[in-house]
Amino acid sequence: MLVQRGVRPTILDVGETLDLDRQAVVARMSAQQKTEWDAEDLAVITHNPTVSHEKVLRLAFGSAYPYAGTRESAPLDVAEDGPSPSMARGGFSTIWGAAMLPAAYCDLKAWPFPSGDLDPYYELVLRDLPFSATKDRLAGEFPLYRDDTEPLAPSPIVRSFLQTLDRSHFLRGRNDLAYGQARVAVRAHDGPDGRGCVYCGRCLSGCVYGSIYSAEQDLQKMIQRGEVDYRAGRTVLEFSERGNDVEVVCETKGGLENILVNRLFVAAGALNSTRLVLESKRLYDRPAVLKTTQGFVVPMINIRGAPFEWPNANTLSGIFFEFKLPSVSDNWVHSQISPANELILAKVGYQAGTGFLQYIRKLALGRLLVALCNFHSDLAGSYSLRLQRGSASKRSVLSIANQPSSDFADVMKLGSRRLTRLLSRVGVFPVTPLMYGDPLKPIGWHFGGSLPMTRDPRDEMHTDVFGRPKGWQRIHVIDSSVFPSVPATTIALLAMANATRIAQTVTLED
Numbered sequence: 001m002l003v004q005r006g007v008r009p010t011i012l013d014v015g016e017t018l019d020l021d022r023q024a025v026v027a028r029m030s031a032q033q034k035t036e037w038d039a040e041d042l043a044v045i046t047h048n049p050t051v052s053h054e055k056v057l058r059l060a061f062g063s064a065y066p067y068a069g070t071r072e073s074a075p076l077d078v079a080e081d082g083p084s085p086s087m088a089r090g091g092f093s094t095i096w097g098a099a100m101l102p103a104a105y106c107d108l109k110a111w112p113f114p115s116g117d118l119d120p121y122y123e124l125v126l127r128d129l130p131f132s133a134t135k136d137r138l139a140g141e142f143p144l145y146r147d148d149t150e151p152l153a154p155s156p157i158v159r160s161f162l163q164t165l166d167r168s169h170f171l172r173g174r175n176d177l178a179y180g181q182a183r184v185a186v187r188a189h190d191g192p193d194g195r196g197c198v199y200c201g202r203c204l205s206g207c208v209y210g211s212i213y214s215a216e217q218d219l220q221k222m223i224q225r226g227e228v229d230y231r232a233g234r235t236v237l238e239f240s241e242r243g244n245d246v247e248v249v250c251e252t253k254g255g256l257e258n259i260l261v262n263r264l265f266v267a268a269g270a271l272n273s274t275r276l277v278l279e280s281k282r283l284y285d286r287p288a289v290l291k292t293t294q295g296f297v298v299p300m301i302n303i304r305g306a307p308f309e310w311p312n313a314n315t316l317s318g319i320f321f322e323f324k325l326p327s328v329s330d331n332w333v334h335s336q337i338s339p340a341n342e343l344i345l346a347k348v349g350y351q352a353g354t355g356f357l358q359y360i361r362k363l364a365l366g367r368l369l370v371a372l373c374n375f376h377s378d379l380a381g382s383y384s385l386r387l388q389r390g391s392a393s394k395r396s397v398l399s400i401a402n403q404p405s406s407d408f409a410d411v412m413k414l415g416s417r418r419l420t421r422l423l424s425r426v427g428v429f430p431v432t433p434l435m436y437g438d439p440l441k442p443i444g445w446h447f448g449g450s451l452p453m454t455r456d457p458r459d460e461m462h463t464d465v466f467g468r469p470k471g472w473q474r475i476h477v478i479d480s481s482v483f484p485s486v487p488a489t490t491i492a493l494l495a496m497a498n499a500t501r502i503a504q505t506v507t508l509e510d
Protein backbone atom coordinates (compact mmCIF):
# COMPACT_ATOMS: atom_id res chain seq x y z
CA MET A 1 0.00 0.00 0.00
CA LEU A 2 2.87 2.42 0.80
CA VAL A 3 4.37 1.63 -2.61
CA GLN A 4 1.01 2.36 -4.23
CA ARG A 5 1.05 5.73 -2.44
CA GLY A 6 4.34 6.60 -4.15
CA VAL A 7 6.64 5.84 -1.23
CA ARG A 8 9.79 3.70 -1.51
CA PRO A 9 9.92 2.20 1.97
CA THR A 10 13.05 0.91 3.65
CA ILE A 11 12.38 -2.57 5.06
CA LEU A 12 14.53 -3.61 8.02
CA ASP A 13 14.19 -7.37 8.40
CA VAL A 14 16.02 -10.21 10.09
CA GLY A 15 14.89 -12.10 7.00
CA GLU A 16 16.40 -15.56 7.49
CA THR A 17 16.03 -17.98 4.60
CA LEU A 18 16.00 -21.70 3.92
CA ASP A 19 19.48 -23.25 3.90
CA LEU A 20 21.21 -23.47 0.52
CA ASP A 21 21.12 -27.29 0.30
CA ARG A 22 17.35 -27.38 0.68
CA GLN A 23 16.96 -24.41 -1.65
CA ALA A 24 18.79 -26.45 -4.32
CA VAL A 25 16.42 -29.39 -3.81
CA VAL A 26 13.37 -27.11 -4.02
CA ALA A 27 14.72 -25.45 -7.19
CA ARG A 28 15.35 -28.85 -8.80
CA MET A 29 11.90 -30.20 -7.91
CA SER A 30 10.14 -27.02 -9.01
CA ALA A 31 11.63 -27.44 -12.50
CA GLN A 32 10.22 -30.99 -12.76
CA GLN A 33 6.76 -32.50 -13.04
CA LYS A 34 5.63 -34.16 -9.81
CA THR A 35 5.97 -37.58 -11.51
CA GLU A 36 9.67 -36.87 -12.15
CA TRP A 37 10.60 -36.08 -8.55
CA ASP A 38 13.50 -38.06 -7.16
CA ALA A 39 12.64 -40.11 -4.05
CA GLU A 40 15.67 -38.72 -2.19
CA ASP A 41 14.68 -35.12 -2.93
CA LEU A 42 11.15 -35.84 -1.77
CA ALA A 43 12.50 -37.40 1.42
CA VAL A 44 14.56 -34.26 2.13
CA ILE A 45 11.70 -31.81 1.80
CA THR A 46 9.12 -33.93 3.62
CA HIS A 47 11.40 -34.91 6.52
CA ASN A 48 9.62 -33.95 9.73
CA PRO A 49 10.93 -35.44 12.99
CA THR A 50 8.19 -33.65 14.97
CA VAL A 51 5.55 -36.14 13.78
CA SER A 52 6.64 -38.35 16.67
CA HIS A 53 6.30 -35.46 19.15
CA GLU A 54 3.14 -34.50 21.00
CA LYS A 55 3.08 -31.08 19.31
CA VAL A 56 3.58 -31.66 15.59
CA LEU A 57 5.10 -28.67 13.81
CA ARG A 58 4.66 -27.78 10.20
CA LEU A 59 8.15 -27.42 8.72
CA ALA A 60 9.38 -25.58 5.63
CA PHE A 61 10.89 -28.16 3.26
CA GLY A 62 12.16 -30.16 6.24
CA SER A 63 13.55 -27.12 8.08
CA ALA A 64 12.32 -25.44 11.26
CA TYR A 65 13.95 -22.12 10.29
CA PRO A 66 10.63 -20.15 10.38
CA TYR A 67 10.42 -20.78 14.15
CA ALA A 68 13.07 -18.46 15.59
CA GLY A 69 12.81 -19.60 19.19
CA THR A 70 15.22 -17.87 21.55
CA ARG A 71 18.15 -15.84 20.16
CA GLU A 72 21.03 -13.93 21.69
CA SER A 73 19.64 -10.82 20.01
CA ALA A 74 16.09 -11.52 21.26
CA PRO A 75 16.17 -14.02 24.15
CA LEU A 76 13.02 -15.75 25.32
CA ASP A 77 12.07 -17.52 28.49
CA VAL A 78 9.35 -19.87 27.28
CA ALA A 79 8.32 -23.52 27.62
CA GLU A 80 9.69 -25.78 24.89
CA ASP A 81 6.27 -26.21 23.28
CA GLY A 82 5.28 -22.55 23.76
CA PRO A 83 4.82 -19.93 21.04
CA SER A 84 7.75 -18.63 19.03
CA PRO A 85 8.35 -15.52 16.95
CA SER A 86 9.49 -15.85 13.35
CA MET A 87 12.59 -14.22 11.93
CA ALA A 88 12.14 -15.70 8.49
CA ARG A 89 11.92 -13.67 5.34
CA GLY A 90 8.15 -13.81 4.84
CA GLY A 91 7.66 -14.76 8.51
CA PHE A 92 5.19 -17.52 9.29
CA SER A 93 3.57 -17.13 5.89
CA THR A 94 6.35 -19.47 4.71
CA ILE A 95 4.63 -22.33 6.52
CA TRP A 96 1.07 -21.19 7.12
CA GLY A 97 -2.12 -23.06 6.24
CA ALA A 98 -3.21 -20.21 3.90
CA ALA A 99 -6.74 -20.28 5.40
CA MET A 100 -8.46 -16.92 5.01
CA LEU A 101 -11.80 -15.57 6.18
CA PRO A 102 -12.74 -11.98 6.89
CA ALA A 103 -13.91 -11.33 10.46
CA ALA A 104 -17.64 -11.11 11.19
CA TYR A 105 -19.18 -8.15 13.01
CA CYS A 106 -19.99 -10.28 16.09
CA ASP A 107 -16.29 -11.12 16.50
CA LEU A 108 -15.03 -7.52 16.37
CA LYS A 109 -17.31 -5.92 18.96
CA ALA A 110 -14.31 -4.83 21.05
CA TRP A 111 -12.73 -3.02 18.11
CA PRO A 112 -12.74 0.80 18.15
CA PHE A 113 -14.28 1.17 14.69
CA PRO A 114 -17.13 -0.61 12.86
CA SER A 115 -16.09 -3.90 11.27
CA GLY A 116 -17.48 -2.53 7.97
CA ASP A 117 -14.59 -0.03 7.87
CA LEU A 118 -12.39 -2.97 6.89
CA ASP A 119 -14.49 -3.93 3.83
CA PRO A 120 -12.56 -1.88 1.23
CA TYR A 121 -9.27 -3.21 2.59
CA TYR A 122 -10.31 -6.86 2.34
CA GLU A 123 -11.06 -6.06 -1.30
CA LEU A 124 -7.67 -4.43 -1.84
CA VAL A 125 -5.79 -7.29 -0.18
CA LEU A 126 -7.68 -10.08 -1.91
CA ARG A 127 -7.40 -8.43 -5.32
CA ASP A 128 -3.66 -9.13 -5.32
CA LEU A 129 -3.60 -12.61 -3.79
CA PRO A 130 -4.17 -16.04 -5.27
CA PHE A 131 -7.55 -16.92 -3.79
CA SER A 132 -9.24 -20.30 -3.95
CA ALA A 133 -12.85 -19.73 -2.90
CA THR A 134 -16.33 -20.13 -4.24
CA LYS A 135 -19.70 -18.49 -3.72
CA ASP A 136 -21.39 -20.85 -1.29
CA ARG A 137 -23.11 -20.83 2.09
CA LEU A 138 -20.15 -19.11 3.72
CA ALA A 139 -20.69 -16.00 1.63
CA GLY A 140 -23.80 -14.85 3.52
CA GLU A 141 -21.82 -14.24 6.72
CA PHE A 142 -18.35 -13.94 5.24
CA PRO A 143 -18.39 -11.96 1.96
CA LEU A 144 -15.98 -13.04 -0.78
CA TYR A 145 -14.88 -9.46 -1.58
CA ARG A 146 -13.90 -10.64 -5.06
CA ASP A 147 -15.82 -11.97 -8.09
CA ASP A 148 -13.07 -13.73 -9.98
CA THR A 149 -11.99 -16.33 -7.45
CA GLU A 150 -10.48 -19.56 -8.80
CA PRO A 151 -11.36 -22.50 -6.56
CA LEU A 152 -9.18 -25.57 -6.26
CA ALA A 153 -10.86 -28.83 -7.24
CA PRO A 154 -12.09 -30.31 -3.95
CA SER A 155 -11.05 -33.90 -3.26
CA PRO A 156 -13.81 -36.54 -3.56
CA ILE A 157 -14.09 -36.74 0.25
CA VAL A 158 -14.51 -32.97 0.56
CA ARG A 159 -16.97 -32.80 -2.36
CA SER A 160 -19.08 -35.60 -0.93
CA PHE A 161 -19.14 -33.98 2.53
CA LEU A 162 -20.14 -30.59 1.10
CA GLN A 163 -22.94 -32.23 -0.90
CA THR A 164 -24.18 -33.98 2.24
CA LEU A 165 -24.24 -30.69 4.11
CA ASP A 166 -26.11 -29.02 1.23
CA ARG A 167 -28.76 -31.76 1.14
CA SER A 168 -29.50 -31.56 4.87
CA HIS A 169 -32.87 -29.98 5.81
CA PHE A 170 -31.67 -29.78 9.41
CA LEU A 171 -28.79 -27.45 8.49
CA ARG A 172 -30.72 -25.34 5.98
CA GLY A 173 -31.75 -21.74 6.68
CA ARG A 174 -30.05 -21.49 10.08
CA ASN A 175 -28.30 -18.31 11.18
CA ASP A 176 -26.09 -20.07 13.72
CA LEU A 177 -23.99 -21.84 11.14
CA ALA A 178 -22.26 -21.29 7.82
CA TYR A 179 -20.12 -23.67 5.82
CA GLY A 180 -18.47 -24.05 2.46
CA GLN A 181 -15.31 -24.92 0.61
CA ALA A 182 -12.28 -23.71 2.54
CA ARG A 183 -10.95 -20.37 1.36
CA VAL A 184 -7.22 -20.57 0.91
CA ALA A 185 -4.56 -18.33 -0.62
CA VAL A 186 -3.55 -20.86 -3.26
CA ARG A 187 -3.16 -20.44 -7.01
CA ALA A 188 -5.46 -23.00 -8.60
CA HIS A 189 -4.26 -22.56 -12.20
CA ASP A 190 -1.02 -21.67 -13.94
CA GLY A 191 -0.73 -17.92 -14.49
CA PRO A 192 1.77 -15.08 -14.96
CA ASP A 193 2.63 -15.21 -11.25
CA GLY A 194 3.51 -18.89 -11.26
CA ARG A 195 2.29 -22.43 -11.41
CA GLY A 196 -1.07 -23.56 -10.20
CA CYS A 197 -1.58 -26.41 -7.78
CA VAL A 198 -0.79 -29.88 -9.21
CA TYR A 199 -2.35 -31.79 -6.30
CA CYS A 200 0.86 -33.42 -5.05
CA GLY A 201 -0.19 -33.92 -1.42
CA ARG A 202 2.76 -32.05 0.15
CA CYS A 203 1.21 -28.74 1.21
CA LEU A 204 2.20 -29.17 4.85
CA SER A 205 5.86 -29.67 3.93
CA GLY A 206 6.02 -26.66 1.60
CA CYS A 207 4.99 -26.11 -2.00
CA VAL A 208 7.96 -26.35 -4.36
CA TYR A 209 5.92 -24.60 -7.08
CA GLY A 210 5.03 -21.65 -4.86
CA SER A 211 1.31 -22.19 -5.47
CA ILE A 212 0.63 -21.44 -1.79
CA TYR A 213 0.92 -17.70 -1.25
CA SER A 214 3.72 -16.45 0.98
CA ALA A 215 4.61 -12.83 1.75
CA GLU A 216 8.12 -13.73 0.61
CA GLN A 217 6.80 -13.88 -2.98
CA ASP A 218 5.47 -10.30 -2.91
CA LEU A 219 8.62 -9.09 -1.21
CA GLN A 220 10.75 -10.67 -3.93
CA LYS A 221 8.70 -8.94 -6.65
CA MET A 222 8.96 -5.56 -4.93
CA ILE A 223 12.73 -5.96 -4.52
CA GLN A 224 13.14 -6.89 -8.19
CA ARG A 225 11.10 -3.88 -9.31
CA GLY A 226 13.14 -1.60 -7.05
CA GLU A 227 10.00 -0.52 -5.19
CA VAL A 228 11.51 -1.08 -1.75
CA ASP A 229 14.91 -0.70 -0.12
CA TYR A 230 15.09 -4.13 1.50
CA ARG A 231 17.78 -4.59 4.16
CA ALA A 232 18.03 -8.11 5.55
CA GLY A 233 20.20 -9.13 8.49
CA ARG A 234 18.87 -6.33 10.72
CA THR A 235 17.42 -7.24 14.09
CA VAL A 236 15.62 -4.14 15.30
CA LEU A 237 16.29 -3.66 19.01
CA GLU A 238 14.38 -0.47 19.77
CA PHE A 239 13.12 2.81 18.37
CA SER A 240 12.27 6.31 19.55
CA GLU A 241 10.77 9.49 18.14
CA ARG A 242 13.20 12.40 17.67
CA GLY A 243 11.27 15.46 16.52
CA ASN A 244 10.11 14.75 12.97
CA ASP A 245 12.15 11.55 12.74
CA VAL A 246 12.14 8.08 14.19
CA GLU A 247 15.46 6.61 15.21
CA VAL A 248 15.71 2.84 14.84
CA VAL A 249 18.52 0.85 16.47
CA CYS A 250 19.37 -2.46 14.78
CA GLU A 251 21.83 -5.21 15.43
CA THR A 252 23.76 -6.39 12.39
CA LYS A 253 26.70 -8.75 11.93
CA GLY A 254 28.95 -5.69 11.92
CA GLY A 255 27.57 -4.24 15.16
CA LEU A 256 24.86 -1.73 16.01
CA GLU A 257 23.36 0.47 13.31
CA ASN A 258 21.22 3.58 13.83
CA ILE A 259 18.80 4.47 11.08
CA LEU A 260 16.65 7.60 10.83
CA VAL A 261 13.28 7.36 9.09
CA ASN A 262 10.39 9.79 9.05
CA ARG A 263 7.71 7.25 9.90
CA LEU A 264 7.94 3.67 11.18
CA PHE A 265 5.53 0.79 10.59
CA VAL A 266 6.26 -2.12 12.93
CA ALA A 267 5.22 -5.62 11.79
CA ALA A 268 7.63 -7.99 13.52
CA GLY A 269 4.89 -10.46 14.49
CA ALA A 270 2.89 -10.09 17.70
CA LEU A 271 5.62 -11.40 20.03
CA ASN A 272 8.49 -9.35 18.64
CA SER A 273 6.47 -6.18 18.08
CA THR A 274 5.40 -6.33 21.74
CA ARG A 275 9.00 -6.90 22.81
CA LEU A 276 10.08 -3.86 20.77
CA VAL A 277 7.46 -1.57 22.27
CA LEU A 278 8.24 -2.77 25.81
CA GLU A 279 11.98 -2.24 25.24
CA SER A 280 11.58 1.13 23.53
CA LYS A 281 9.31 2.43 26.31
CA ARG A 282 11.50 0.84 29.03
CA LEU A 283 8.46 -1.00 30.36
CA TYR A 284 10.34 -3.71 32.22
CA ASP A 285 8.66 -6.27 34.47
CA ARG A 286 5.26 -5.06 33.41
CA PRO A 287 2.90 -7.83 32.33
CA ALA A 288 1.23 -7.58 28.93
CA VAL A 289 -1.54 -9.93 27.88
CA LEU A 290 -1.10 -11.69 24.54
CA LYS A 291 -4.47 -12.99 23.44
CA THR A 292 -4.83 -16.18 21.46
CA THR A 293 -7.46 -18.40 19.99
CA GLN A 294 -7.65 -21.92 21.38
CA GLY A 295 -9.25 -25.16 20.35
CA PHE A 296 -9.08 -28.86 19.69
CA VAL A 297 -8.58 -31.40 16.94
CA VAL A 298 -11.03 -34.26 16.53
CA PRO A 299 -11.12 -37.15 14.04
CA MET A 300 -14.56 -37.84 12.53
CA ILE A 301 -16.08 -40.80 10.71
CA ASN A 302 -18.19 -40.08 7.64
CA ILE A 303 -20.55 -42.97 6.97
CA ARG A 304 -20.52 -42.07 3.27
CA GLY A 305 -17.07 -43.02 2.08
CA ALA A 306 -15.35 -41.53 -0.94
CA PRO A 307 -12.12 -42.41 -2.76
CA PHE A 308 -9.03 -41.48 -0.75
CA GLU A 309 -6.78 -39.79 -3.28
CA TRP A 310 -3.65 -38.84 -1.36
CA PRO A 311 -0.97 -38.12 -2.52
CA ASN A 312 -2.89 -36.75 -5.52
CA ALA A 313 -4.62 -34.14 -3.40
CA ASN A 314 -4.23 -30.69 -1.94
CA THR A 315 -3.81 -31.20 1.80
CA LEU A 316 -4.68 -27.74 3.12
CA SER A 317 -8.11 -27.25 4.71
CA GLY A 318 -10.95 -28.59 2.59
CA ILE A 319 -14.03 -27.20 4.34
CA PHE A 320 -14.80 -24.35 6.70
CA PHE A 321 -17.66 -25.13 9.09
CA GLU A 322 -18.60 -22.14 11.27
CA PHE A 323 -21.07 -22.52 14.11
CA LYS A 324 -22.19 -20.65 17.18
CA LEU A 325 -22.59 -21.72 20.78
CA PRO A 326 -25.44 -19.39 21.81
CA SER A 327 -25.33 -20.53 25.45
CA VAL A 328 -21.72 -19.31 25.65
CA SER A 329 -21.33 -16.32 23.34
CA ASP A 330 -22.30 -14.79 20.02
CA ASN A 331 -18.87 -15.55 18.52
CA TRP A 332 -18.26 -17.89 15.64
CA VAL A 333 -16.46 -21.15 16.36
CA HIS A 334 -14.25 -21.86 13.35
CA SER A 335 -13.67 -25.44 12.17
CA GLN A 336 -11.34 -26.39 9.38
CA ILE A 337 -12.16 -29.87 8.13
CA SER A 338 -10.00 -32.03 5.88
CA PRO A 339 -9.27 -35.62 4.95
CA ALA A 340 -6.14 -37.02 6.62
CA ASN A 341 -3.15 -34.91 5.58
CA GLU A 342 0.45 -36.03 5.16
CA LEU A 343 1.43 -35.20 8.77
CA ILE A 344 -1.41 -37.33 10.15
CA LEU A 345 -0.53 -40.09 7.69
CA ALA A 346 3.13 -39.93 8.74
CA LYS A 347 2.08 -40.09 12.40
CA VAL A 348 0.12 -43.31 11.75
CA GLY A 349 2.87 -44.69 9.48
CA TYR A 350 0.79 -44.69 6.26
CA GLN A 351 2.53 -44.73 2.88
CA ALA A 352 0.83 -44.68 -0.49
CA GLY A 353 1.06 -48.05 -2.24
CA THR A 354 -0.88 -50.98 -3.64
CA GLY A 355 -2.02 -54.39 -2.35
CA PHE A 356 -4.98 -55.71 -0.41
CA LEU A 357 -4.01 -54.22 2.95
CA GLN A 358 -3.51 -50.89 1.30
CA TYR A 359 -6.93 -51.17 -0.31
CA ILE A 360 -8.52 -51.71 3.12
CA ARG A 361 -6.58 -48.78 4.60
CA LYS A 362 -7.72 -46.56 1.77
CA LEU A 363 -11.34 -47.60 2.34
CA ALA A 364 -11.01 -46.56 5.98
CA LEU A 365 -9.21 -43.32 5.14
CA GLY A 366 -11.98 -42.48 2.66
CA ARG A 367 -14.30 -42.22 5.66
CA LEU A 368 -11.97 -40.20 7.87
CA LEU A 369 -12.27 -36.44 8.30
CA VAL A 370 -10.30 -34.35 10.77
CA ALA A 371 -11.71 -31.15 12.26
CA LEU A 372 -9.60 -28.42 13.81
CA CYS A 373 -11.96 -26.27 15.92
CA ASN A 374 -10.95 -22.85 17.17
CA PHE A 375 -12.59 -20.46 19.63
CA HIS A 376 -12.50 -16.65 19.85
CA SER A 377 -9.86 -15.15 22.18
CA ASP A 378 -12.59 -13.92 24.57
CA LEU A 379 -13.26 -17.57 25.42
CA ALA A 380 -9.69 -18.81 25.43
CA GLY A 381 -6.61 -18.75 27.63
CA SER A 382 -3.85 -16.22 26.94
CA TYR A 383 -0.15 -15.62 27.50
CA SER A 384 1.43 -13.20 29.92
CA LEU A 385 4.45 -11.42 28.43
CA ARG A 386 7.03 -9.67 30.59
CA LEU A 387 10.32 -8.08 29.56
CA GLN A 388 13.16 -8.48 32.02
CA ARG A 389 15.79 -5.80 31.56
CA GLY A 390 19.08 -7.11 30.21
CA SER A 391 22.39 -6.48 31.94
CA ALA A 392 25.04 -4.23 30.33
CA SER A 393 26.17 -6.79 27.74
CA LYS A 394 23.00 -8.84 27.41
CA ARG A 395 19.67 -8.22 25.71
CA SER A 396 16.44 -8.10 27.69
CA VAL A 397 14.64 -11.43 28.06
CA LEU A 398 11.00 -11.76 27.06
CA SER A 399 9.25 -14.27 29.29
CA ILE A 400 6.10 -15.93 27.99
CA ALA A 401 3.90 -17.62 30.57
CA ASN A 402 0.77 -19.58 29.80
CA GLN A 403 -2.38 -18.14 31.43
CA PRO A 404 -5.07 -20.79 31.12
CA SER A 405 -8.73 -19.87 31.22
CA SER A 406 -10.54 -21.73 33.99
CA ASP A 407 -13.70 -21.82 31.84
CA PHE A 408 -12.18 -23.17 28.68
CA ALA A 409 -12.55 -26.85 29.57
CA ASP A 410 -16.34 -26.33 29.72
CA VAL A 411 -16.34 -24.25 26.54
CA MET A 412 -14.42 -26.97 24.74
CA LYS A 413 -16.84 -29.64 25.96
CA LEU A 414 -19.85 -27.61 24.86
CA GLY A 415 -18.20 -26.90 21.51
CA SER A 416 -17.43 -30.54 20.79
CA ARG A 417 -20.97 -31.55 21.83
CA ARG A 418 -22.46 -28.98 19.49
CA LEU A 419 -20.24 -30.06 16.62
CA THR A 420 -21.29 -33.65 17.24
CA ARG A 421 -24.98 -32.69 17.37
CA LEU A 422 -24.78 -30.75 14.12
CA LEU A 423 -22.68 -33.18 12.12
CA SER A 424 -24.14 -36.46 13.36
CA ARG A 425 -27.40 -35.36 11.72
CA VAL A 426 -25.64 -35.63 8.37
CA GLY A 427 -23.86 -38.90 9.09
CA VAL A 428 -20.52 -37.53 10.25
CA PHE A 429 -19.55 -38.64 13.75
CA PRO A 430 -16.76 -36.94 15.74
CA VAL A 431 -14.77 -39.53 17.70
CA THR A 432 -14.63 -37.46 20.87
CA PRO A 433 -12.57 -39.96 22.93
CA LEU A 434 -9.77 -39.28 20.42
CA MET A 435 -10.18 -35.52 20.65
CA TYR A 436 -6.85 -33.73 21.14
CA GLY A 437 -6.61 -30.38 22.89
CA ASP A 438 -5.44 -29.39 26.33
CA PRO A 439 -7.91 -26.88 27.82
CA LEU A 440 -5.03 -25.52 29.91
CA LYS A 441 -2.69 -24.95 26.98
CA PRO A 442 -3.36 -23.16 23.69
CA ILE A 443 -1.80 -25.02 20.76
CA GLY A 444 -2.41 -22.62 17.89
CA TRP A 445 -0.48 -19.86 16.19
CA HIS A 446 -3.15 -17.17 16.02
CA PHE A 447 -2.16 -14.63 18.63
CA GLY A 448 -2.18 -10.86 19.10
CA GLY A 449 -3.92 -8.19 21.13
CA SER A 450 -1.02 -7.18 23.38
CA LEU A 451 -1.13 -3.53 22.14
CA PRO A 452 -4.87 -3.15 21.60
CA MET A 453 -6.23 -0.30 19.50
CA THR A 454 -8.56 2.02 21.42
CA ARG A 455 -10.18 5.35 20.53
CA ASP A 456 -8.40 7.05 23.41
CA PRO A 457 -5.19 5.28 24.51
CA ARG A 458 -4.71 5.78 28.24
CA ASP A 459 -2.38 2.92 28.98
CA GLU A 460 1.26 2.82 27.76
CA MET A 461 0.42 -0.45 26.01
CA HIS A 462 -2.64 0.88 24.21
CA THR A 463 -2.51 2.06 20.61
CA ASP A 464 -4.78 4.46 18.75
CA VAL A 465 -6.80 3.46 15.66
CA PHE A 466 -3.65 3.95 13.55
CA GLY A 467 -1.70 1.50 15.71
CA ARG A 468 0.33 4.27 17.42
CA PRO A 469 1.32 3.35 20.98
CA LYS A 470 0.33 6.03 23.49
CA GLY A 471 2.47 9.14 23.21
CA TRP A 472 3.92 8.39 19.76
CA GLN A 473 2.97 10.14 16.51
CA ARG A 474 5.18 8.48 13.91
CA ILE A 475 5.46 4.90 15.09
CA HIS A 476 2.64 2.58 14.00
CA VAL A 477 2.32 -1.06 15.00
CA ILE A 478 0.43 -2.77 12.19
CA ASP A 479 0.40 -6.50 12.93
CA SER A 480 -2.02 -8.56 15.03
CA SER A 481 -0.60 -7.18 18.29
CA VAL A 482 -2.97 -4.22 17.85
CA PHE A 483 -6.08 -6.42 17.60
CA PRO A 484 -8.43 -5.70 20.52
CA SER A 485 -9.58 -9.32 20.21
CA VAL A 486 -8.66 -12.27 18.01
CA PRO A 487 -11.52 -13.91 16.10
CA ALA A 488 -11.43 -17.68 15.67
CA THR A 489 -12.03 -17.30 11.95
CA THR A 490 -8.35 -17.02 10.90
CA ILE A 491 -6.04 -14.07 11.57
CA ALA A 492 -3.83 -13.19 8.61
CA LEU A 493 -6.45 -11.72 6.26
CA LEU A 494 -7.70 -9.50 9.08
CA ALA A 495 -4.13 -8.42 9.87
CA MET A 496 -3.44 -7.65 6.22
CA ALA A 497 -6.67 -5.64 5.88
CA ASN A 498 -6.02 -3.67 9.07
CA ALA A 499 -2.40 -2.96 8.10
CA THR A 500 -3.59 -1.78 4.67
CA ARG A 501 -6.19 0.46 6.33
CA ILE A 502 -3.50 2.11 8.45
CA ALA A 503 -1.01 2.43 5.59
CA GLN A 504 -3.64 3.98 3.34
CA THR A 505 -5.19 6.42 5.79
CA VAL A 506 -2.21 7.74 7.68
CA THR A 507 -0.86 11.17 6.60
CA LEU A 508 2.45 10.85 4.74
CA GLU A 509 3.01 14.32 3.30
CA ASP A 510 5.76 15.39 5.71
Ligand SMILES: Cc1cc2nc3c(=O)[nH]c(=O)nc-3n(C[C@H](O)[C@H](O)[C@H](O)COP(=O)(O)OP(=O)(O)OC[C@H]3O[C@@H](n4cnc5c(N)ncnc54)[C@H](O)[C@@H]3O)c2cc1C
Pocket (backbone or CB within 6 Å): 012, 013, 014, 015, 016, 058, 074, 085, 086, 087, 088, 089, 090, 091, 092, 093, 095, 096, 097, 098, 099, 100, 234, 235, 236, 237, 267, 268, 269, 270, 272, 445, 446, 447, 479, 480, 490, 491, 492, 493, 495
Ligand atom coordinates in the same frame (compact mmCIF):
# COMPACT_ATOMS: atom_id res chain seq x y z
C1 LIG B 1 2.06 -23.37 11.26
C2 LIG B 1 1.26 -22.10 11.12
C3 LIG B 1 0.10 -22.12 10.38
C4 LIG B 1 -0.67 -20.95 10.25
N1 LIG B 1 -1.78 -20.98 9.47
C5 LIG B 1 -2.52 -19.88 9.33
C6 LIG B 1 -3.67 -19.88 8.51
O1 LIG B 1 -4.01 -20.87 7.87
N2 LIG B 1 -4.41 -18.75 8.43
C7 LIG B 1 -4.05 -17.62 9.11
O2 LIG B 1 -4.78 -16.63 9.01
N3 LIG B 1 -2.96 -17.58 9.88
C8 LIG B 1 -2.18 -18.67 10.00
N4 LIG B 1 -1.05 -18.64 10.78
C9 LIG B 1 -0.70 -17.38 11.44
C10 LIG B 1 -0.04 -16.44 10.45
O3 LIG B 1 0.96 -17.10 9.72
C11 LIG B 1 0.53 -15.26 11.22
O4 LIG B 1 -0.51 -14.63 11.90
C12 LIG B 1 1.20 -14.26 10.30
O5 LIG B 1 2.27 -14.84 9.61
C13 LIG B 1 1.71 -13.08 11.11
O6 LIG B 1 2.33 -12.21 10.21
P1 LIG B 1 3.31 -11.07 10.68
O7 LIG B 1 3.90 -10.50 9.45
O8 LIG B 1 2.62 -10.18 11.62
O9 LIG B 1 4.45 -11.78 11.54
P2 LIG B 1 5.42 -12.96 11.20
O10 LIG B 1 4.84 -13.88 10.21
O11 LIG B 1 5.86 -13.51 12.52
O12 LIG B 1 6.70 -12.24 10.50
C14 LIG B 1 7.57 -11.44 11.25
C15 LIG B 1 8.51 -10.70 10.32
O13 LIG B 1 9.22 -9.74 11.07
C16 LIG B 1 10.61 -9.97 11.00
N5 LIG B 1 11.15 -9.69 12.34
C17 LIG B 1 10.81 -10.25 13.52
N6 LIG B 1 11.46 -9.66 14.53
C18 LIG B 1 12.23 -8.70 13.99
C19 LIG B 1 13.13 -7.75 14.52
N7 LIG B 1 13.38 -7.63 15.83
N8 LIG B 1 13.79 -6.92 13.65
C20 LIG B 1 13.56 -7.00 12.31
N9 LIG B 1 12.70 -7.88 11.76
C21 LIG B 1 12.05 -8.71 12.60
C22 LIG B 1 10.78 -11.41 10.58
O14 LIG B 1 12.02 -11.59 9.89
C23 LIG B 1 9.57 -11.58 9.65
O15 LIG B 1 9.85 -11.08 8.39
C24 LIG B 1 -0.26 -19.77 10.91
C25 LIG B 1 0.92 -19.75 11.65
C26 LIG B 1 1.69 -20.90 11.75
C27 LIG B 1 2.96 -20.87 12.54
Ligand code: SF4
Pocket (backbone or CB within 6 Å): 186, 196, 197, 198, 199, 200, 201, 202, 203, 204, 206, 207, 208, 209, 210, 211, 212, 313, 314, 315
Ligand atom coordinates in the same frame (compact mmCIF):
# COMPACT_ATOMS: atom_id res chain seq x y z
S1 SF4 C 1 -0.93 -29.86 -3.45
FE1 SF4 C 1 -0.09 -28.29 -2.13
S2 SF4 C 1 2.12 -28.56 -2.30
FE2 SF4 C 1 1.22 -29.64 -4.05
S3 SF4 C 1 1.18 -28.14 -5.71
FE3 SF4 C 1 -0.78 -27.98 -4.65
S4 SF4 C 1 -0.49 -26.34 -3.17
FE4 SF4 C 1 1.53 -27.01 -3.82
